[in-house]
Amino acid sequence: MDISYIINELAEDRENYFNAVSPPIIQSSNFVFKTVGEMRSAFADEYSTYLYSRGRNPTVDILRKKLAALDGAEDCLVFNNGAAATFAAVLANVKSGDHIVCVDKPYTWTQKLCNDILPRFNVSTTYIDGTAIENFERAILPNTTLIYLESPNSWDYKLQDLKAIAELAKAEGIVTIIDNSYCTPIYQRPIEYGIDLAMQTATKYIGGHSDTLGGVLSGKKEMIERIFNSEYMNIGSGIQPFNAWLLIRGLRTLPARLDRITASTNKVVAYLKAHPKVESVIFPFDENFPQYELAKQQMSGACGLMTFIIKADTINQIEKFCEDLKHFFMAVSWGGHESLIIPKCSGIQPAVFDTSNREHRMLRLYVGLEDADYLIKDLDQAFEKM
Numbered sequence: 154m155d156i157s158y159i160i161n162e163l164a165e166d167r168e169n170y171f172n173a174v175s176p177p178i179i180q181s182s183n184f185v186f187k188t189v190g191e192m193r194s195a196f197a198d199e200y201s202t203y204l205y206s207r208g209r210n211p212t213v214d215i216l217r218k219k220l221a222a223l224d225g226a227e228d229c230l231v232f233n234n235g236a237a238a239t240f241a242a243v244l245a246n247v248k249s250g251d252h253i254v255c256v257d258k259p260y261t262w263t264q265k266l267c268n269d270i271l272p273r274f275n276v277s278t279t280y281i282d283g284t285a286i287e288n289f290e291r292a293i294l295p296n297t298t299l300i301y302l303e304s305p306n307s308w309d310y311k312l313q314d315l316k317a318i319a320e321l322a323k324a325e326g327i328v329t330i331i332d333n334s335y336c337t338p339i340y341q342r343p344i345e346y347g348i349d350l351a352m353q354t355a356t357k358y359i360g361g362h363s364d365t366l367g368g369v370l371s372g373k374k375e376m377i378e379r380i381f382n383s384e385y386m387n388i389g390s391g392i393q394p395f396n397a398w399l400l401i402r403g404l405r406t407l408p409a410r411l412d413r414i415t416a417s418t419n420k421v422v423a424y425l426k427a428h429p430k431v432e433s434v435i436f437p438f439d440e441n442f443p444q445y446e447l448a449k450q451q452m453s454g455a456c457g458l459m460t461f462i463i464k465a466d467t468i469n470q471i472e473k474f475c476e477d478l479k480h481f482f483m484a485v486s487w488g489g490h491e492s493l494i495i496p497k498c499s500g501i502q503p504a505v506f507d508t509s510n511r512e513h514r515m516l517r518l519y520v521g522l523e524d525a526d527y528l529i530k531d532l533d534q535a536f537e538k539m
Contacts, residue, residue: 207389
């Protein structure tokens with residue numbers, strides 16, 4: 154299915170809403186029925202009709218159909234945020250006594266789910282270096298029901314071989330989930346490699362304007378319907394109509410934004426690699442990246458996020474560099490119009506800072522929609538003052 158058709162036309166039955174170019178926001182909590190029989194049918198199968206907007210909503214459905222098509226999936230659910238989508242996906246595929254294999258250093262709230270919540274229900278997790286398939290083979294136990302992936306992750310961009318892992322998991326009867334937030338379905342389509350559930354935070358590139366949150370979970374209809382009828386409805390974490398409409402708006406410009414961000418990212422990466430105050434740059438599409446060949450094989454692009462190791466003797470130097478930036482904002486997340494920076498040392502106490510620890514000198518940079526030369530000048534003046 155052509156991406157232009159998906160973004161601009163799929164699921165938009167304009168004749169049903171006055172031929173408006175932009176779909177309406179159906180800001181309704183519930184829906185009426187003409188007969189008792191119709192209501193009875195809705196109670197029996199809320200996945201297939203409109204009853205109450207905690208379940209299905211017409212504006213949300215337009216978004217669902219577009220996002221599922223982008224992922225190459227049969228269906229998807231849209232949540233209030235990515236953490237909610239992950240929570241529902243994991244909870245739907247484990248029970249007491251089960252075991253999860255998860256890549257090491259996953260997203261913070263994924264790790265909290267595995268470390269703090271699931272053990273209360275006798276579900277255990279083994280963290281592994283996901284760069285080698287052998288590590289998955291060794292970690293699988295008789296009670297393993299789920300493999301959780303994050304490829305690339307959002308700090309050192311480690312990849313997993315999606316096709317090999319999907320084949321291993323299917324042979325063992327294990328469900329696979331991936332956090333695909335770095336790439337979006339534009340640059341990586343995990344379901345085509347055999348992954349069961351693809352999650353992405355729509356907060357980032359899908360929204361694109363830093364004004365709404367969202368989380369997407371795509372997969373086979375049978376799996377999505379099962380999650381809808383249990384975790385999605387019980388937790389009540391589905392996205393609201395207005396936020397769904399904002400994500401539809403964001404989708405319109407997604408390819409154009411990614412193209413511009415990609416071009417700017419390449420220029421910033423080249424600048425940082427040549428700078429004398431930068432020890433190294435970590436970026437999946439850099440030829441020096443350890444998994445460069447795998448990145449080119451299963452990703453059609455990479456943009457926005459990169460990490461660089463700054464040459465600094467003290468934590469004060471790193472803090473000064475970040476605080477002297479005028480056009481990179483210090484903030485979490487990525488994917489919006491604005492460029493961002495996060496120093497790794499913001500998550501540690503100054504007393505434990507160790508300049509010999511490369512991680513402590515990591516800075517994660519997100520390149521937004523500003524002109525690349527404008528951003529490079531900002532980096533340059535901050536380096537000069539450091």
